Amino acid sequence: MQVPAPLEYERATSVDHAIALMERLGDEARIVAGGHSLIPMMKLRLANPEYIIDINDLREELGHITITDSEVRIGALATHQELLESKELAAVLPIFADAEKVIADPVVRNRGTLGGSLCQADPSEDLSAVCDALGAQCVIRNSSGERVIEMHDFHQGPYETAVADGEMLTEVRIPRRPNSSSAYHKVERRAGDWAVASAGAAIQLADDGTILDGRVGLCAVGPNLTNVQPISDALRGQVPSEELYARVGEIAAANANPATDTRGTAAYKTHLAKELTIRSLRKAVARAQGQNV
């Protein structure tokens, strides 16, 4: 049935208020941010919270995109649209604009948030792959304070995160690295659709032009593909080349574990994991080298 079960609803007035409510209500309560994942799940009765805590009034505390010399901090309530439109963000982390251009449609982008995307932990969520590629850190808050965890510890399985009852994600932090850049490529069935497969890459070059550090985040080709370590190992210290990208593409394909479904067969998705890894590496390197691509 396409109607959610009855529930109670409260608008939080501050992050502390939201956390207090969650502590009191325990696992019967869910935060709603943009609602573009939660409400469909409730309509399908895949999620049946008894209480909904709306955090949309907390934009002052959670809506920021702050760029300093050493890092980028993005609040959990920053919307897809803001991530798409921020020129400052695109200048330092172009992967966000790449990804946001192909996420959903204006209706979803105007309301859907970074926090909601990461906390939904759908293996097809583009921003998860973006944050994986960037080696982001997640700030989780509860009544006793904050803790900061690495992106690869944040996702604990499909639809599961490190955020416990009484906690919320408040911010994502991404270190800024010199001589670095990033890129994202996705294959979708039509404009704004979920990924058949996608890949994001972030690359830091050493002064001699070799790869100092590199990461690839994959999306929709299997659960828990955060931080594909063999990819980073294969990239480190190498001179960028088509041959290297192809080799890394093979590693991505070998690590992908997609299921056959109506979006495509496992074989095709595995091929895409390879091809899109190659493309995002190629573009990220070119950008890190100062090319305007």
Place this chain on the structure above:
Amino acid sequence: MTTLEDQASAPPRFVRADGPAKVTGSGRYVADLSLTGMLFAKFRYSGVAHARIRKIDVTAAKAIPGVFAVLTAGDVPDVRYSPVIPDRTLFAKDVVRFEGEILAAVAANSPAVAQAAVDAIVFEYDELPIVADLEAAMADDSPLVHEDWASYAVTGDTPRDRNVATFSSLSKGDVDAGMAEAHTIVKSRYVADGSHAAPIEPRGVLAQWEGDKVTIWTSSQVPFDARNGVCETLQLPSNRVRIIVPHLGGGFGGKCGFHFEAHIAALARATKRPVKLVFSREEEFLVPDRRRESMIIDLTTGLRADGSIVARRGWIAVENGAYTADAAFFAQLAAMHVAGPYKIDNVHIDSHLVYTNHQPSGSVRAPTAPQGCWACESHTDELAAAIGMDPVEFRKKNGIHTGATGVVGQVYDEIGLQQCIDAAVEQIDHAAALGEDEAIGLAVGWWPSFPGPSGAYVRLDSDGAGQIVTGAQECGTGAVMTLRQLAADQLGMDPEDFEIIYQDTAVAPYDTGATGSQTLLNNGRAVVDAAEQIAEQLRQHAADHMEAAVADIVLADGHAHVAGSPSKNVSIAELAEIAGGGELLIGKGSGKPPDYPEIPGMNCVGDQGVAAWAAPQFSCHAVKVRLDRDTGVVRVLDVACAHDSGTIINPIAAYGQVEGGVLMGIGQALTEGTHYGEDGKQRNGGLLEYKLQTFADAPRITTKFIQIPTADAGPRGAKGLAEAPNVPTAAAISNAIAKLVGRPVRQLPMTAERVWNALQEETP
């Protein structure tokens, strides 16, 4: 010839009357309606593709507080219905044959209670083997979808055998002799998946009895068909059933036919309350018996050395699904599209409509044509390539023209196929030069017009305001809205001077409904006929008033004037006022439908009446696409369309039909298509996984109309238009892809993955 540029510079003649209500949200659809004491309906579906019913127990459901009625097969008359092949009942009896089959209908005081009751119905069954594959279904040892197929009261020339619901063949000349003469023979197989109409409004039905009469508000494209279905299944005379369609949120053929009106009327009668049903999106995908049929098409064509086609042999399987709905003519229609608008002396095509345990097929926008055209036209490019001829030249050489004889022996009058080819080519050539991995593909299509009975009233009241009362149904094409223009032109008035009362079977005379692109063709004729009767009255009044001869009176610009002296005039409003005190200005129109052509010697087995085409429409679409070779992703960049649909009466609506048809065609070409599981159930029955095109996917679309005066068409030589633009788009895309891949993608939709697979194939 009108072009898009002309359209931009010429002021629109009028804005359609239902537009503002639809875009501002003030328009009311069935789901918006509510009546005092109204109950809510839900259906219990089989949820299984093929099973013998052991037990349907509704005791627990009936006991739930708030449940007013639970109906099953025993609660309604035992009637098998459907035109030509009556193989369906309102509720499942003995056997369920697809997952969306209705076992029971519930009425309760809220949707949630109705759903709880549905969930409480006990359904016990023994599974039967699932018939899913068209070829396997035709094998002698296949399980039967309808064990009693031979007992159904079939009408017409309808050969059948076991799972073959109907068989049709077209035959002309001697194919074996033709093939023996051939210089080159090309053989191909094409397989198209089924797809959906997917209208934006999930359907609703609301029924209320007053005494022994029932009024049913329903989202139907064909109110009179819906009424007839209720009358047939509930055994009522037609004057006790009134169907009203409020605004309709699209149909694309999915809302043709008779669907759930009788179930809801039966619930309303049982509960003595108004009862409303509103479908969820999922139900809209799984339950209606109107879905675009899957098809398998085998084609073998022989060419002479000069590139002319000497013979064609075809074999077709068209999926009927679990019940026949209105698909009895699909086998024959598919054969016409697979044969194509070509001059071929020797043709033989065998075509089968095949039962499976899937959702029934039915008239979705140009049924069988996009798939048939896709196969025929992909094959045509293969033929051209086989003898090294340019595909445009090949089509111009083999395509029919005025005076030519087509595949069933019909000799065509003035037709514009050749001009369509030229116009499409000219437009696509204007698109920028081809970039890397870009190519142009082209395809031609055809589609019949369907003359038929239709009626309308027109009246002018004493203040000069006009009213059109028509049985026609507006499904979004603008065809009904265009009737104002016809009435206005006939009377020298403005379209805005007329309001339209439409889609109410108790008020207006019969019309076939929004089906077969027939509204303007037939109801246009009726409105012109009715308006002309008023024009005669007005001319008489004007002649009396101005003391002039009736023959000299001209109606124009809201006035009647004497020919040659426009200053000698009287306003139509004034004449209407005069008439209002005496014999009223009322016209009733129908007009004789044009005849279907007779074809001496036509050789069709299983003739369902769709081989001899009245006022045929022609089209050519040329597309430019870009291919991403490493992912198989195809992007359509430009579509250039040329259509011979006769005279274009309302250009705004006409361009809209072509553009919408193209977008739907792109969806069929690339992203739509139903997936079935081993269990015979749809895997992508919803918008999340069934991928319709959106505006963000839309390419540039340009259109030219080839306006050839057509005898035996509709008003002013108009043919139909709503279905034709949906015919050749997928085929044109196929041909562009084939150029880039080196071979056609022989499956529809040509998804990125299928294109990628074709790219991996070794070139033989």
